[in-house]
Amino acid sequence: MRAVGTLLEVRGLRAGYVYRDGAVEAVRGVDLDLAAGEFLGLAGESGCGKTTLAFAVAGLLPAPGQVLGGEVRFDGRDLTKAGEEALRRLRGKEMAIVFQASMNVLNPVLRIGDQMADALRAHGVTERKAIDERIERMLQLVGLASQYRYAYPHQLSGGMRQRVVIATALALDPRLVIMDEPTTGLDVVVQRTILQEIDELRRRLGFAVLFITHDLSLLVEISDTIAIMYAGALVERAPSRELYERPLHPYTERLMAAFPPISGPRERLRGIAGQPPDLRGPARGCPFAPRCERRLGTVCEAVTAPLQEVAPGHWVACHLYGENAAAAGALARSEGAMRA
Numbered sequence: 283m284r285a286v287g288t289l290l291e292v293r294g295l296r297a298g299y300v301y302r303d304g305a306v307e308a309v310r311g312v313d314l315d316l317a318a319g320e321f322l323g324l325a326g327e328s329g330c331g332k333t334t335l336a337f338a339v340a341g342l343l344p345a346p347g348q349v350l351g352g353e354v355r356f357d358g359r360d361l362t363k364a365g366e367e368a369l370r371r372l373r374g375k376e377m378a379i380v381f382q383a384s385m386n387v388l389n390p391v392l393r394i395g396d397q398m399a400d401a402l403r404a405h406g407v408t409e410r411k412a413i414d415e416r417i418e419r420m421l422q423l424v425g426l427a428s429q430y431r432y433a434y435p436h437q438l439s440g441g442m443r444q445r446v447v448i449a450t451a452l453a454l455d456p457r458l459v460i461m462d463e464p465t466t467g468l469d470v471v472v473q474r475t476i477l478q479e480i481d482e483l484r485r486r487l488g489f490a491v492l493f494i495t496h497d498l499s500l501l502v503e504i505s506d507t508i509a510i511m512y513a514g515a516l517v518e519r520a521p522s523r524e525l526y527e528r529p530l531h532p533y534t535e536r537l538m539a540a541f542p543p544i545s546g547p548r549e550r551l552r553g554i555a556g557q558p559p560d561l562r563g564p565a566r567g568c569p570f571a572p573r574c575e576r577r578l579g580t581v582c583e584a585v586t587a588p589l590q591e592v593a594p595g596h597w598v599a600c601h602l603y604g605e606n607a608a609a610a611g612a613l614a615r616s617e618g619a620m621r622a
């Protein structure tokens with residue numbers, strides 16, 4: 283049953299790119315819940331499937347991408363079964379999407395205000411006065427003076443253009459805003475400022491946010507919840523502060539160490555040695571095992587750990603935690619003794 287206040291429920295979602303000679307399964311059975319008004323941060327290295335997940339949720343996977351199984355329930359309705367027209371109506375209105383480098387997709391020969399007006403008209407706001415009012419309000423909300431509606435994109439900085447894209451996404455009062463690396467390519471300080479502004483708007487307007495980034499440190503102060511994705515699956519999910527103070531999965535630990543902390547002493551950063559696995563073909567064991575300094579041996583190489591709740595709201599998929607941790611540890615020690 284749906285928990286009260288749940289806006290988005292993703293269940294067992296599988297999605298990928300299907301070719302004649304095989305498939306890349308980029309999303310491998312993801313469960314995700316997002317409450318109305320919640321800010322969920324999704325982090326993981328490049329190639330872990332974050333963008334594919336976002337596109338699959340929005341029903342926007344370009345061919346040969348497709349949803350291969352599972353459900354995406356938005357307000358109780360399964361979007362994987364909705365028709366293209368119903369999805370189109372939903373997107374932009376109830377669900378807004380800001381994709382990577384979207385500030386570069388503004389039309390260079392149209393004034394900012396005209397582009398925002400087009401987006402509003404496409405979703406049924408046609409009255410001139412209503413359009414004008416919304417454009418003014420949204421520009422103001424994202425901290426741009428209203429005269430910028432008469433500007434062309436090249437007259438604005440990257441950060442300002444991204445604010446325009448965000449203002450357009452918010453203009454129809456969506457209930458969910460999906461943002462996939464919306465600030466990548468901008469100066470780090472500008473990235474933080476924009477993220478703080480999005481959070482402030484969320485608190486005022488009440489929409490939920492699914493915010494995707496490879497930079498975990500960006501999320502810690504702002505997200506309510508953080509989910510960590512690796513090789514197409516969620517490996518950890520916890521309230522933001524809890525994840526920051528007590529990361530459990532070895533991948534989360536390494537990801538945390540790979541980015542500078544927002545505040546506090548600057549430590550030497552350690553990258554994560556090795557590469558995420560190739561997502562063609564089935565997984566065997568924990569996909570992080572080949573890169574993991576804490577792997578237990580055969581059990582990690584052969585058996586995929588399920589996502590288990592190990593503390594209230596703190597879920598992790600790792601043999602080092604949960605009900606089988608002691609047995610997995612004992613098995614690893616006996617393997618070690620046999621090799622010695």
Ligand SMILES: Nc1ncnc2c1ncn2[C@@H]1O[C@H](COP(=O)(O)OP(=O)(O)OP(=O)(O)O)[C@@H](O)[C@H]1O
Pocket residue numbers: 299306308326327328329330331332333334335346347496561
């Ligand atoms: N059109 C495609 N055809 C085949 N494989 C693809 C296609 N698009 C993405 N992939 C593969 O799917 C996997 C997941 O990619 P995806 O872009 O979803 O990851 P990501 O975590 O969002 O990475 P990034 O941060 O670089 O966007 C990768 O292995 C990628 O190579």
